[in-house]
Amino acid sequence: MDFKIIEDFQAFTDLSRRCYPGMKLHSKEEQERYTEHRRKMAQKDDIHTIGLYEKEQLVGGYIAYDHVMNVYGQQVQAGGIGTVAVDLPYKKQGYAKRIIQHFLADARDKGQTIAHLYPFQPSFYKRMGFGLGPRLSTYHFHPSQLPSYNEGEKVEVLNAADQDEVKACYDTWAKENHGATAIPPYGFSFLEKEGLHTFGVRESGIITGYVTLEFKEGDHFLQNDVHVKNFFHTSTKAYRTLIQYLHNQKDQVRSIYFPTFDHDFAYSLNDPVHVDEQLIFSIYHKVSEEGRGLMYRILDIPAFLEKMVGTCFGTDTVKVGWKVKDSFLNETYKSVWQFTNGKPAATDGEAEVTIEIDIAHFSSLMMGCVSLSSLLRSGAAVSDGRTIGLFQYPDQPKSWTFF
Structure with missing residues (x-):
């Protein structure tokens, strides 16, 4: 199994029409139109059409997008993924997982701090570490x-x-x-x-x-x-x-x-x-x-923190120890952040409060989609230490970019 840039867009159209009947690519004319559209868009520097091949057979694919996102006033490199498809004979064989892992690895290699997508099924991508986004x-x-x-x-x-x-x-x-x-x-x-x-x-x-x-x-x-x-x-x-x-x-x-x-x-x-x-x-x-609809996944927490140094997440001054679990990539992030009047920075000091959370809910929290108190109440996050006045009034993101 190999990933490579797709050059045969007719094969990608055939894959898409089987995996996404809602595209209504029924007639020859509709298929030709879509094939030409995908070929044209693949020429853009910020769009990458990637295929998963078994020998020369296209068995899956996706489209990756290079984005620049406003995150609390800072311009952050982000990666979008769409049109994730696994051909019907290859369903339930772990190919979708491989596609997402490959996309995340590529995004990190590009220096992208955040990944985002529009899910066909939120629970599916939540298991892959993507957190729910804003309410529309x-x-x-x-x-x-x-x-x-x-x-x-x-x-x-x-x-x-x-x-x-x-x-x-x-x-x-x-x-x-x-x-x-x-x-x-x-x-x-x-x-x-x-x-x-x-x-x-x-x-x-x-x-x-x-x-x-x-x-x-x-x-x-x-x-x-x-x-x-x-x-x-x-x-x-x-x-x-x-x-x-x-x-x-x-x-x-x-x-x-x-x-x-x-x-x-x-x-x-x-x-x-x-x-x-x-x-x-x-x-x-x-x-x-x-x-x-939109879901987020922070790819590089230290890089995200560097961008957020001047951002205020409340009024509290406290050292918070994070333990962020990522079962999909089998990673755990541990670090202590010093919040000074709500503004975070990395520190070597000892935590006054510790918070355990998975990467999906952590991403939703950091992007302003949910409050910390809500996550603690539901058990999606677990805190040890005093009550803190942080992440209580989220600044919900607004995105009208569809991909």
Whole structure:
């Protein structure tokens, strides 16, 4: 069994259509389109299509992505993995484990500090050391439920000619938001797609916000729902202008599907109730649907700590001894961190508190997806020593990069 860069993309297409029926690669035309797409994307410096071969037979594969991630304001090298596939005759033979181990080893060799992925089954990747990521909410409401503002700015149609400016707007947003991943120019191809409509806000000639919409027909041609695909803003004025634009669709749009990482978004709606008007648990009104998709795995804890030296995880001053178990790679990390007013640094001193935790939950904790008190309460982490005031108010990451 050997890993090598895939050159036969038709074979990768055949593998993908068997492992991912949802791709709907049924016709010859669809398969040719996907093959050409994968061949084109493999030419990008940050995308690597890797195959697992038994002699000359492709039995599995994956796509690795080189990312730069904002982690608490620091730019960190990260590795993404997607389209993990093992051909049907080779299932349940340990090949998926080999693929993930190979990906993790390669990521470490590249100096990447964090790995992340979108799981087909969270429990499967949790066993491989990936921790649950942020909570995403999707709201479904009538446009009139949005507030109305009078900001004085107007939106304009954006297209491929505006790509550099749209990317600059996103880059500004990404630098201000923990968890955001840099997106290369080809990631803005949505500006060229006929089925998507992007509208932007300018302030002093600079794009400070944009929204991408997809219209889907309802029960008849006069009935449409809007699905928000992008929603980025770098100023309050841009945010309010975009919200006002969505509000103005109330005469022509039946409903809006709005995804967000903002846990307080319901408070901005005039009426937060979901369009299906369902009650959940007694008389609580449903306002959104929630899920977790992205998962994280810290690959190099010492390197992660170096990046986090100036980050505040609370107010406590205490020496914490960590014991982080990684059963998938058969590794254990042991170290003492000196927290000074919540800011960590490595120390040779003796721990006042010790915490035992596995790499999956440790990764979720460090990335701000869960509080330490929650992990201790559930038994996912075990502490010996006094109660500490650290990791109690997580700064949840926000990532809109899909791969």
